[in-house]
Amino acid sequence: MRFSQFAGILSCTAAAFISITPIEVEAATFKVISGVTSIDRDHENILQSIGLTLTDKNNTVAPIPSNYLVGFNIDSATNFIFSDEGGFTPLSGTIEHAGTVTFNNQITVGEFSIGFASGRTTKDASGFVLRDTFSLDTILFDLSLPEPVEFDGQNLTIPDVKLLVSPEFAKILKNPELTGLFAGTARIDAQVAAVPESDSVLAVLAVGAALLATRFYTRKIKYT
DSSP states (O other): OOHHHHHHHHTSOHHHHHHHHHHHHHSOEEEEEEEEEEEOTHHHHHHHHTTOOEEEEESOBOOSSTTSSEEEEBOTTOOOEEEOGGGOEEEEOOEEBOOEEEETTTEEEESOEEEEOTTOOOSSOOSEEEEEOSSSOEEEEEEOOOSOOEEOSSEEEEEEEEEEEOHHHHHHTTOGGGTTOEEEEEEEEEEEEEOOHHHHHHHHHHHHHHHHHHHHHHHHHHHO
16 A cells, blocks of 8 residues: 555545555554655745745754755654555654744744645645644645655655645745645655554554544534
8 A cells, every 4th residue: 555545545434444454453563763854955946936035944954865955853752653564554643853944034934743634635735744833833835645655664765745835835925826836845764663563553543533533523514
């Protein structure tokens, strides 16, 4: 099961989820524990074209690869869990980062969180988003489906994820027409650790419970 299929799973019925649960439980489960998320250099050029100039960086790190623009450390608050079923299947949690960047000496964003946001899956966006938690506390970019993920049991690389300007960020920039604009790519290079089998089962059950709750809430609204 590929990354692109995960978004579809989250929008399926509870019955469809239950039908794949045994596969997820049988597969090994891993947690991201450290690493770097890097933004490519084209990101700066594209943002400059809409009036945002990078003027400062704080607590950032060297990007991977070195010709990228900036890197953000994946910090200890990360609780992102995935399965090696089909190579890579996200299960739950978020990837949290340290570091901030400032544009035009005015807007400082950072301490980014990457995770799934219900209802944001489209033909271009995977449903995963990049959220600023430092100042604006809003989604800055919707993330596209990535190129093939690389995983060797200890290291996870998610390359060439497109950053698409979110409706929320476009509103802050006072230009709704920027929504969906390609603003560069991101790359995640992470180190992972195996999750004990009992915790793997709990992670799968937690996702299932969330789906059931969402389905119930949706029906409640529809019929009341």
